[in-house]
Amino acid sequence: MSMPSTANLNLNIVALCRKGCLKEALHILLTTHNPTVNPSTYLQLLQTCISKKALSEGKRIHSHISERVFESLSHKLLQDTLIRMYYHCGNLVHAREMFDQMIERDVLSWNAIIAAYRRHGCPHESLALFHQMQATGVQPDQFTFSSILQACAKIRDLKHGICIHQSIIEAGFLSDYVVANALVDMYAKCGSIQKARDMFDKMPHRDVFSWTAMVSGYAQSGVPDEALRLFEEMPQRNVVTWNALIAGYVQNGFVEKALETFKQMKLMHVEPDTTTFVSVLPACAKIGALEQGRDIHQNIIERGFPLDVAVASALVDMYAKCGSIHKARELFDKMPQRDVVSWTTMIAGYAQNGYCKDALKLFEQMKHSGTHPNYVTFTCILLACSHAGLVDEGCKHFNGMSDSYYIMPTSDHYVCMVDLLGRAGYVEETLNFIIKMPIKPVAVVWTCLLGACRSHKNIELGVFIASLLFEMNPKNAAPYVLLGNMYAEIGDWGEVQMVRRLMKDRGIKKIPGCSWIQGPKMVHAFCVGDRLHPQTREIIAKLEELSWEIKAAGYSPDSRTVLNDLEEEEKELLLCHHSEKMAIAFGLLNTTPGTTIRVVKNLRICVDCHTATKFISKVVAREIVVRDANRFHHFKNGQCSCRDYW
Ligand code: ZN
Numbered sequence: 001m002s003m004p005s006t007a008n009l010n011l012n013i014v015a016l017c018r019k020g021c022l023k024e025a026l027h028i029l030l031t032t033h034n035p036t037v038n039p040s041t042y043l044q045l046l047q048t049c050i051s052k053k054a055l056s057e058g059k060r061i062h063s064h065i066s067e068r069v070f071e072s073l074s075h076k077l078l079q080d081t082l083i084r085m086y087y088h089c090g091n092l093v094h095a096r097e098m099f100d101q102m103i104e105r106d107v108l109s110w111n112a113i114i115a116a117y118r119r120h121g122c123p124h125e126s127l128a129l130f131h132q133m134q135a136t137g138v139q140p141d142q143f144t145f146s147s148i149l150q151a152c153a154k155i156r157d158l159k160h161g162i163c164i165h166q167s168i169i170e171a172g173f174l175s176d177y178v179v180a181n182a183l184v185d186m187y188a189k190c191g192s193i194q195k196a197r198d199m200f201d202k203m204p205h206r207d208v209f210s211w212t213a214m215v216s217g218y219a220q221s222g223v224p225d226e227a228l229r230l231f232e233e234m235p236q237r238n239v240v241t242w243n244a245l246i247a248g249y250v251q252n253g254f255v256e257k258a259l260e261t262f263k264q265m266k267l268m269h270v271e272p273d274t275t276t277f278v279s280v281l282p283a284c285a286k287i288g289a290l291e292q293g294r295d296i297h298q299n300i301i302e303r304g305f306p307l308d309v310a311v312a313s314a315l316v317d318m319y320a321k322c323g324s325i326h327k328a329r330e331l332f333d334k335m336p337q338r339d340v341v342s343w344t345t346m347i348a349g350y351a352q353n354g355y356c357k358d359a360l361k362l363f364e365q366m367k368h369s370g371t372h373p374n375y376v377t378f379t380c381i382l383l384a385c386s387h388a389g390l391v392d393e394g395c396k397h398f399n400g401m402s403d404s405y406y407i408m409p410t411s412d413h414y415v416c417m418v419d420l421l422g423r424a425g426y427v428e429e430t431l432n433f434i435i436k437m438p439i440k441p442v443a444v445v446w447t448c449l450l451g452a453c454r455s456h457k458n459i460e461l462g463v464f465i466a467s468l469l470f471e472m473n474p475k476n477a478a479p480y481v482l483l484g485n486m487y488a489e490i491g492d493w494g495e496v497q498m499v500r501r502l503m504k505d506r507g508i509k510k511i512p513g514c515s516w517i518q519g520p521k522m523v524h525a526f527c528v529g530d531r532l533h534p535q536t537r538e539i540i541a542k543l544e545e546l547s548w549e550i551k552a553a554g555y556s557p558d559s560r561t562v563l564n565d566l567e568e569e570e571k572e573l574l575l576c577h578h579s580e581k582m583a584i585a586f587g588l589l590n591t592t593p594g595t596t597i598r599v600v601k602n603l604r605i606c607v608d609c610h611t612a613t614k615f616i617s618k619v620v621a622r623e624i625v626v627r628d629a630n631r632f633h634h635f636k637n638g639q640c641s642c643r644d645y646w
């Protein structure tokens with residue numbers, strides 16, 4: 001057999017790569033005895049691995065490369081590409097190891113690793129690397145700045161963003177339009193809308209990207225009408241700007257507006273693209289609009305859109321957040337490619353729905369597949385452990401984050417750990433854990449501990465933490481409510497009155513409880529005690545009827561959580577009109593027997609509603625799914641999936 005000439009060998013490999021036949025190309029490479037392969041051929045091979053997210057092939061090419069010697073420029077280029085290959089395949093630790101082994105690192109190598117962390121959902125690490133880069137004396141370029149501004153935008157870190165703005169001015173990159181766009185976007189996302197507008201007005205050239213950043217900035221900033229006006233002014237409106245408007249609304253919680261905009265867009269015959277679907281699906285997820293979500297899914301299929309990683313992940317998220325966890329898994333299993341976001345979405349779905357063992361099992365599979373977790377994945381895993389009361393397992397993963405994956409725990413992870421330890425009753429240990437935290441504990445950390453003090457009746461510590469929280473953020477209602485409920489539970493009505501008076505004097509208002517339920521044509525919203533719904537009369541009658549039925553089945557109202565000393569009967573009435581109960585009654589009135597009722601609530605479900613819903617699920621023989629601010633509750637035949645641990 002004749003040996004292929006070097007030129008032919010390289011040509012063959014490149015041709016196969018261009019046709020997407022990676023396995024065949026690799027076969028030639030590995031079976032040719034002592035081949036002479038050009039650096040550009042290796043680059044083509046790695047590029048193909050990137051587009052196919054083919055990690056195991058990428059690793060074999062890496063070992064092939066490392067057995068050879070290249071002149072320094074090619075060597076450097078190959079190393080940068082290997083870093084990119086690893087992170088595109090979700091393997092961040094390998095990318096980092098490559099980076100750490102590099103003897104010479106220029107701005108390109110730093111850009112590669114900074115972007116790797118940002119895209120992998122680890123913006124904090126990107127920022128840390130950026131500071132390291134500056135410390136080593138390598139000058140950032142426009143791509144470094146744009147990347148790092150995106151990292152700031154992602155975590156809404158305005159302070160950092162302003163510092164970087166200053167560095168940009170000093171380095172003379174302000175006129176670069178990539179950088180200017182990233183600045184507008186950063187200011188808009190961090191809520192500094194005026195500053196974003198200033199930057200935008202000063203830009204010599206505006207393209208659709210800058211307009212988009214501005215529109216979505218306004219949509220997120222709580223001035224959605226301004227967004228609509230800055231939208232109408234646009235010289236060019238296209239699918240990109242519609243998408244920005246929708247995404248902006250969703251991110252700031254204007255969910256109904258987002259769904260409305262999506263409808264309008266269709267009415268105006270603007271063809272949606274995959275980004276549209278990725279932007280609008282979270283709106284359905286947020287309010288549990290399963291019907292709309294299914295419609296959109298149908299839409300995607302009818303239009304023949306490929307289920308790429310982003311769209312499929314958004315669908316998995318929507319189904320999971322609407323409580324259809326099995327449908328979510330079905331879709332997840334069908335995905336031809338998965339990235340860190342898709343794995344994390346599915347794990348989050350399991351964790352929120354209370355399938356904690358499944359979440360942990362999938363986490364092991366994810367690691368086994370070669371995709372590395374990011375900080376969101378760890379948040380979900382700690383959440384799963386917390387929901388299931390798995391203290392040891394939680395601690396193991398918490399320590400594993402930094403030890404095995406170089407991810408430094410952030411406030412989110414500390415909150416989860418405090419929740420995990422506190423719920424399990426380790427109140428004193430939790431306090432010690434907080435004291436030893438290397439970062440300053442945010443208010444939520446203390447609020448979590450206060451919650452634990454309440455459930456484990458540690459009044460003394462509870463009072464101390466509440467006073468701490470009052471100082472940190474005097475306008476936050478949560479510690480007042482927790483403290484008040486704590487006193488109410490031990491029947492100390494004098495103290496309850498004190499807390500109420502404090503709240504009144506300081507002008508603090510509780511966030512009203514709201515619940516959403518999917519009706520036959522639209523989503524219906526209910527707020528505590530509201531009488532605005534056209535079916536209010538029937539709903540109240542239904543609630544009364546249910547109240548008799550569940551009392552006969554053994555339910556007694558638990559009015560400890562009502563923050564005042566009304567007569568028992570009045571308290572009962574107040575409880576009866578909690579938004580989730582109204583939504584459930586609405587559901588029972590408007591759906592056929594046997595249909596599952598799905599409700600979404602903005603706050604945590606209260607003890608009484610939880611108990612009542614268990615009884616209701618039994619007396620009406622319905623499955624009722626309630627998603628509260630913290631997790632899912634699947635009520636069936638008098639039981640809840642959370643086993644009363646929430
Ligand atoms: Zn309630």
Ligand code: ZN
Binds near residue numbers: 632640641642644645
């Ligand atoms: Zn429950």
